[in-house]
Amino acid sequence: MQLRDLGRTGLKVSEIGFGAWAIGGSADASGAPLGWGRANDDESLAAIRRARDLGVNFFDTSDSYGFGRSESLLGIVLSRKREDVIIATKTGVVRNSAGELRKDFSKQHIFLAVDGSLKRLRTDYIDLYQIHNPTLADLAKEAIQEAMDHLQDVGKIRYWGVSITTPEEGIEIINRKWGYTLQVLYNVLNQAPARELFPLAKQKGYGIIARVPLASGLLTGKYRQDTVFASDDVRQNFLTPRRLEEVTARVDEVKSIIGGAARNIAEGSLRFVLADPAVSTTIPGARTARQVEANVAAAEGTLPADVAEKLRVRLGDYNFYHRHSIRI
Numbered sequence: 001m002q003l004r005d006l007g008r009t010g011l012k013v014s015e016i017g018f019g020a021w022a023i024g025g026s027a028d029a030s031g032a033p034l035g036w037g038r039a040n041d042d043e044s045l046a047a048i049r050r051a052r053d054l055g056v057n058f059f060d061t062s063d064s065y066g067f068g069r070s071e072s073l074l075g076i077v078l079s080r081k082r083e084d085v086i087i088a089t090k091t092g093v094v095r096n097s098a099g100e101l102r103k104d105f106s107k108q109h110i111f112l113a114v115d116g117s118l119k120r121l122r123t124d125y126i127d128l129y130q131i132h133n134p135t136l137a138d139l140a141k142e143a144i145q146e147a148m149d150h151l152q153d154v155g156k157i158r159y160w161g162v163s164i165t166t167p168e169e170g171i172e173i174i175n176r177k178w179g180y181t182l183q184v185l186y187n188v189l190n191q192a193p194a195r196e197l198f199p200l201a202k203q204k205g206y207g208i209i210a211r212v213p214l215a216s217g218l219l220t221g222k223y224r225q226d227t228v229f230a231s232d233d234v235r236q237n238f239l240t241p242r243r244l245e246e247v248t249a250r251v252d253e254v255k256s257i258i259g260g261a262a263r264n265i266a267e268g269s270l271r272f273v274l275a276d277p278a279v280s281t282t283i284p285g286a287r288t289a290r291q292v293e294a295n296v297a298a299a300e301g302t303l304p305a306d307v308a309e310k311l312r313v314r315l316g317d318y319n320f321y322h323r324h325s326i327r328i
Contacts, residue, residue: 001055001299006280007207009159009180011086011127015274016299017058018051018292019211019283023073024066026232029101035066036285037233041073043288048077050289052085054296060183060209060283062090062132063117071120079122088128088209089117090163105131105138110147114156129157130183133165133327136172145178161207165327167197174204181207185328186279187215188254188269188311189247189320198278210273210282212328215247215320219269221255224248238326247320257314261307263297268307270298275308 003012025039048059059078061070071089078085091113092105117126129151131144138144139162148160161181164170170182170193182201186193187210201208214220216235225245229236239247255265262268273282286292321328 001057001296003057004280005207006086006128007180007201008205009128009207011159011207013058013086013207013281014056014299015281016056016270016296017060017209017281017283018048018056019285020048020059020061020070020074021065022285022287023047024061024070027064027066027069028232029095029099031099032237033232033234034064034101035232035234036287037230039066039287044073045077046289047286047292048074050292051286051296052077052081054292056292056296057084058086058088058281058283060088060211062093062130063113063120064090064093064095064132067095068116068120071117075120075122082123086127087121087123088130088161089121089126090130090132091117092132092134103132103134103138105134105141105144107143107147110144110151114151118156125155126157128159128161128181130161130163130181131179133163136169139173139176139178148179161209163211166322167193167195170197171200174200174206179206181209181280183209183211185212185321186210186273186282187213188219188272188315189215189250189318190322191312191316192319192322194276194278194312194316198276202278207280208278210279212321213270213273213282213284214266215269216328218247218251219254219266221251221265234328238324238328243320243324250315250318250320253314254311257310258303258307261304262301266294267298268303270295271301271303272308272311274298275303275305
């Protein structure tokens with residue numbers, strides 16, 4: 001497993017990380033699913049162990065993934081060799097007593113939330129603490145910067161970053177010199193961040209964490225226009241039959257372009273994400289050891305430059321998630 005610089009933090013992260021949203025299992029707010037369906041904790045623990053054993057050192061989660069469950073599972077495994085791994089978590093997405101989802105980026109909440117995350121992760125510090133999809137107006141209130149500076153000063157976090165929704169947000173964050181990293185949705189079907197955001201991030205020393213690299217599973221090639229997701233699977237919120245009909249034609253195109261350049265479309269898609277030098281790490285999700293092994297295999301080689309360029313030319317302007325205003 002190759003390591004890359006996480007921006008100017010000095011941290012070295014594995015090219016393939018571990019996205020821990022799915023292991024949070026079923027969760028909901030106001031009756032809408034927020035998780036990826038049922039998860040078996042024993043399988044999840046085995047997946048985390050397998051990832052660590054295969055050289056994955058970057059694990060990304062959130063206090064809202066299963067509302068603590070994901071962090072707790074990571075803590076069980078990763079606390080045993082804490083110095084060998086880099087743990088990133090997020091805060092700001094909360095569910096109130098009425099079961100409604102809201103955002104809270106106040107100092108009071110951040111200070112309370114970080115202690116909860118530390119306890120569940122069984123650690124006394126978090127390597128990267130991320131604000132979970134705030135608006136630019138939220139960030140401009142300065143409470144976030146003040147809170148993060150304090151948490152760094154007292155040693156509860158080492159660095160902080162922002163999980164963003166659009167490239168424009170990322171450009172503004174860099175220009176205002178907020179944080180150290182950006183987590184952004186980037187994959188073959190949604191290449192918008194590579195146009196302006198990535199070159200600027202590389203120039204200014206921001207680490208890029210590429211999330212949803214397999215496009216919510218679309219780039220595994222398993223889903224077609226008649227796919228029906230389980231009632232507790234968050235994908236039913238945004239992968240409607242009409243959108244599936246549209247996007248599966250593009251997935252077929254991706255598969256055709258990759259051809260024999262990778263063992264399968266998922267491996268080729270992960271290698272495409274890693275082909276951009278601005279990307280520090282990518283965090284495909286995994287619920288089983290077998291899924292971890294498939295993800296890690298992508299780090300064994302690179303995508304030929306001509307294939308990567310063809311994917312950029314043919315699909316660079318598609319931007320499925322941005323086109324449909326899908327915010328995940």
